[in-house]
Amino acid sequence: MYREINPHPLLAAYVDAYWVAAVTQHSRQRILPDTCADIIFNISRDVIAVADGEQIAPHTAFVVGTMTAFQDSEMPANTAMLGIRFRAGGLNAFTGLPLQLITDGHLSLKETAADWHTTLEPLLAKEISVRGKIHCIENFLLQRLPAAHxxxxxxxxxxxxxxxxxxxxxxxxxxxxxxxxxxxxxxxxxxxxxxxxxxxxxxxxxxxxxxxxxxxxxxxxxxxxxxxxxxxxxxxxxxxxxxxxxxxxxxxxx
Known part of the structure; x- marks a missing residue:
């Protein structure tokens, strides 16, 4: 199952969409470059492995940089992920992170935006429904809406x-x-x-x-x-x- 949710109009210049992906059986997918960068939350009950074998614990997140080539991604059975897909330049506007540091790569949210890690991850862990989690993310982003310099x-x-x-x-x-x-x-x-x-x-x-x-x-x-x-x-x-x-x-x- 995969679906996308449009962001609040005030966020539309920065966020392309929120997305949810969930599988009951092992799944393999080819991801193509799209000019965007994502923050992805593991909303499963179990640890999941991402590229390079890094383990992502439940209720924690990682940041995926802009891609310049395709990547083959695997989702283990009974996995669910929730993502914020930022438009080109959007993640940098919110966090100040120089995006070239994670091009074609990924880092944990803790390594890239420590205040987001300590604030946002616990908030999402308390929310049971996907709708509630997205509402939580939306409020978090709206409260930190950057000035368009x-x-x-x-x-x-x-x-x-x-x-x-x-x-x-x-x-x-x-x-x-x-x-x-x-x-x-x-x-x-x-x-x-x-x-x-x-x-x-x-x-x-x-x-x-x-x-x-x-x-x-x-x-x-x-x-x-x-x-x-x-x-x-x-x-x-x-x-x-x-x-x-x-x-x-x-x-x-x-």
Whole structure:
């Protein structure tokens, strides 16, 4: 079972969704890059193992950074997890954590936001229902709603431009639009989002191609490659495989 819950409108600039995943049998899933970072709570009765064999006790949480490649994830039987999926830049705005420290990795919530660990985890442990836990998280976030400082607004505007252009926009143009030097822009973007602007544009372009493969089944792959700024079909295939672990044609056929 997997479901998503929309956040409060005041949180929508920072939080993409809350999500709940629960299985009764062992499950394996491929997770693809999506430009987001997550805080994930173990709401099971048992300890669960995450990447690298790290053990996550019940009612504790870990933070997953922005991904630049696919990851295969396993959920043991009778496991349940509750996540906060932050939009690009959202987790940094709330915690001040330089997101590049956990790119393609994870840390316990205790290591990344000690005050969240000591306050939020005990609150969630007291709540029995998933709805109650989400309500608790929402109130916690609303009480800590960050002020949208100037750099945050600039980076968010740049993210919007990248998404509107479907990843086909040069970094120099983004830096100029943010009234920053390219080097300064790249530094702020990396800290806020966890990946460089160039990598972010590649991920956004990958997500757009994946959408097109899913919704436009008759699209010729060479046309798809050229329309999305690739030199040829082979270039598209290499890039798509790097993010998803499979070829565009393989993804299109399943």
């Amino acid at each position: 100037n750099n945050f607004r600039k980076i968010q505007h740049s993210i919007s431009l990248i998404q509107q252009a479907q990843g086909k926009i040069p970094v120099a143009a983004l830096a100029a639009g943010a009234y920053m030097s390219t080097r300064n822009f790249e530094r702020h973007f990396l800290q806020s989002v966890g990946v460089s602007p160039k990598t972010f544009t590649r991920i956004v372009r990958f997500l757009e191609i994946r959408r097109q493969l899913k919704t436009e089944s008759h699209t010729h792959l060479l046309s798809l490659a050229l329309d999305n700024g690739f030199y040829d079909h082979a270039h598209l295939t290499r890039e798509f495989k790097a993010f998803s672990g499979e070829s565009p044609s393989g993804y299109q056929q399943r």
